[in-house]
Amino acid sequence: MLEAAATESGPPELELELELALGAALDWAEVTAEAEAAAAETDETAAADAEETTEVDAAAAEEAEGD
DSSP: OHHHHHHHHSOHHHHHHHHHHHHHHHHHHHHHHHHHHHHHHHHHHHHHHHHHHHHHHHHHHHHHHHO
16 A cells, blocks of 8 residues: 555655565564464473473372372
8 A cells, every 4th residue: 555655656666665664574573473483382281291291290199198
C-alpha cells in the first residue's frame, strides 16, 4: 500500500525510503516470529522437564516408603 502510493506520485527518494522501511518492518516481523517460536519451544521443554522431574521424585518417594 505505501509502496504503491510512493510509486504513483512520489519522488524516487521517497520510494526508496518507503521500500527500506517496509523491508525493515518485514525483517523485524520475521525476527519476532522466530523469537516467539524459540520461546514457545523453551516453554515446552521446561514443562516436559518439570513433568519428568515430578515422575522421578514420585518414584523415588515410593521406593523410599518401601524400604
